[in-house]
Amino acid sequence: MDPFDNNSTERANLPRNMIENSMFEEEPDVVDLAKEPTAFPTFPSLDPEDVTYEPRSSRLLVRGLGENDMDEDEEDCESSARLLGMSFMNRSSAHRSTSSPYTRQSPPRSCPRPSTRTTVVCVLFLVIVASMTMVLYFLPGCTFTKTGCVKPNKTTPSEPVYPVSTNGELFPWAQYRLPRSIRPLSYDLDLNPKLEDMTFSGRTLIKMSVLHNTKRIVLHSASLNISKATFKLGNGEAKDVTILEYKPRQQIAVKFSDELKAGQFCVLTLDYSASLSHSYSGFYNSSYSDKDGQRRVLAATQFEPLSARKAFPCFDEPDFKATFVIKITRKPNYMALSNMPLAKITQLPNGLMKDEFEKTSVNMSTYLVAFIVANFTPISKNVSETLVSVYSVPEKTEHTDYALDTASKLLEFYNGFFEINYPLKKLDLVAIPDFLAGAMENWGLITFRETSLLVDKLSSPLEKQVVASVVAHELAHQWFGNLVTMSWWNDLWLNEGFATYMQYTSLQAVFPQLDIGNLFLAVRFRALDKDALNSSHAVSTNVNTPEQVEEMFDSVSYEKGASILLMLNAFLPGDQQFRKGIIRYLRQFTGLNTNTDDLWNSLTQVDVSTQHLNVSEMMTSWTSQKGFPLVTVTHKGDEVTVTQEHFLLTSDNATHTSSLWHIPVTYVNDSCSLAPECKQVFTLKTESGSFKQPESVKWLKMNYKNTGFYIVHYGDEGWNAIGQALSNNVSVLTQEDRASLIHNIFALSRLGRVSFDRVLNLLNYISNETETSPVTEALLQLNNILQLLDKRQEQILVARMKNYILQKFGSLMNKQTWEEEENVSKQELRSALLETACSLNEENCVQRAKALFKQYVDSNGTSRIPGDLQQTVFNVAAQSNDDWETLLTAYGQVNYNAEKRKMLRGLASTHDARRIVSILLLSLSGDIIQTQELPLVIYTLCKEIPGYLFAWDFVQEHWDKLIEKFPVGSFPLQAIIKSTTSQFSTQAHFDQVQCFFSGLKERGSQMRSVQEALETIRLNQRWMNKNLSVLRKLL
């Protein structure tokens, strides 16, 4: 999936991290048990996995109270006692909240002083724990086990505490992950969507094999009303069975009195009905206005990660792969699409048509299943053995040519690169009018946002770059993700890091004119910025709850994943070893599931004639621990010493970790610094190491072209020498290396290792800089500081900073043209420069932008604003009352979505309070502005003071509606939190944010992005305290 907004600046700035905080684990399910005194029967037969997966509730409590090393029986007794103590505490805290768990508990800014409440709760808790301990102590041998008060029995293993199903019976499973005793083999799905009343009914037939003796079948189902269930064992007769449901974990189960035996086959058939979802996941409805203004409805699916269960009952985990036969009933004027080609159409007596699709020729994870009922039109082309088609609403067919051409070329490229042909006979790419993610790689039926797939005839190369890049990402998934799939979401990076890496490398190979290198470099910088926080996580990390799964879709899985693959590829000898390794991996695991070690082992096993590298040893240090190293280099005589430590931004400077990485440290020096042959490598595995350089060497630049995932500190002398060299001649280093120096020095300033005058020292050379990457990186960093100063109302410093930026970049800004430009890199450069110039009210820029907008309006749409300048022009126009209205009208009329989005960003950049409120409410309701745009609207609003002041209040007031639309932990929600809080830098704001989120409990308090938000505010606070006076002196 590509969850990101397809605008590179947003992509670079959106938040993607999550918390690793066991204290926020969900409440144990003890309330049910307390209510249900009879709910302690014994399940005599336990599956082997009962032992493997420890029940969450007792685990939480034992850990929560800091006790270790108890023996089994002790633990059973102790944890039960604590269970009750905890349950009381949880319920007492629940009483403080309103009746719905979905409602936040404290209105904004009414957070009670923690001291009083915390004290009361703590005292209460201690009293309860003490009383319960006493009770247990005086009830010798009596434990609260399932059989009530019984003596501990040394031979009985501790049994999990089962929750209660909706019908009052005990639900036979107590974990998020499903038991492994039953394996689905195939699904027959028969679906009847009724678009007129937004409901659907279905029948799902699942053939399964029994792997271990068991008395239960447990699978997923969410929001489905199951009306009938039958079960058939082997060749026996089908019998009606009762379905138990445990809604909090979205699970259903069938219990059997006799054991199902390993080796048996069985069939479960379920009839059900449900509403089409109003959010963006599951089987959901979407609508759009056609060219006559008529509202058209359609239904589409988005299942990754956990929503297939909302469309059909299934074993909804990635390693339960199976085959699928899908049948969909539709009206004659609609069409249906699914993963496989259409096999047959049957006319039904009621006038409806039933489409049956071929059985999937591959075993597939449930999250990759997809179907659509709509009236789209396609264009198609044969590529090798595959029919490639691009579908859109009929009005937009003219915008599909580019996608078809791009997808065809990339499919051929991947077929050759992986040496495994795409395995299906067809590949559809579909633009969905209402779609939250950027795109989704469903096998054979890739779905996209319209802006990620459709390209206007006159679109600029930069807009084509966006589409090509998303198509390249999703096509790479057909191998990485679909053919070989991660076993569980903890290794999501195997899908996403790879697809992200391949998206950049395939475009560099197939469409070099799209100049994707600058973007890849920028996203690596942003991945470093995120991963520097304490709230970051290891690339491969434990996840369990749905929220934790959602939160894996972040920059660590995607962009850090891609960055470490780039580092590995650059390090391996020869240019084919990496490719050979991944071909080996794909062949070895075709149709199967893998974990991170499988990949590293495949890469290690590839024969290297000269040296045997242990890829596994090296790469595990990058995937199993969070963060990345800071490499400090000192140079004395002919000896160069390098040391490594964890680059960890912490607000108190107190946390030190002993993490070490296996770092391929690359470097060039002043005698040879540009060509790839200049690159030398030193492998640093320990805390420090040294190597020799000729004494004549004046300076070293480490991390050649920033292909390594680390930051370098050169010490005062080193930075001086490099700064001096750049001032004498900009071209002594590649533009990637110059950009990397700029990124690194700002990061070091944030870490507190270099003073801000050292940063400005390096930037002395920047007025001679003309290349895209260094200029855009410097502008981004300076703009970030400007934004912080602006939001702190440091008006004098804001004015000085603006002057500084204009002084450094003014002449380059004035050199930019306003006509059509074909070169992507030049487009990136001028759009960054001119957007900044106009936002700083640079007179020349503002006048040119106004004139261009007037020309555009007067021409009635015949005169076009160059695509890369549209944003600058719309932002300027939106500051005038009349032009804002004109822009709003145009927004309603424009058909091409990329342009429409830029208009929306222009509209949201207004300073007018009423308009700000109205845009926010319109986006939330989804009537005129689609709700999928809300994260973008909030991001844009927050750049300007008035919008920034409203947005945080808006988020607090409408939190419940937000989490209805965007699941807790999901990428859009992460983005919203980041946008609204990342410019706060005061204690008052810190308290507000902390107070609001802690009141949410399971409705959001546990999100990693909350931790990240708090950390960021603290770091902003620290940076400001340290640097405000410095800035007053320097600027």
Ligand SMILES: [Zn+2]
């Ligand atoms: Zn993806």
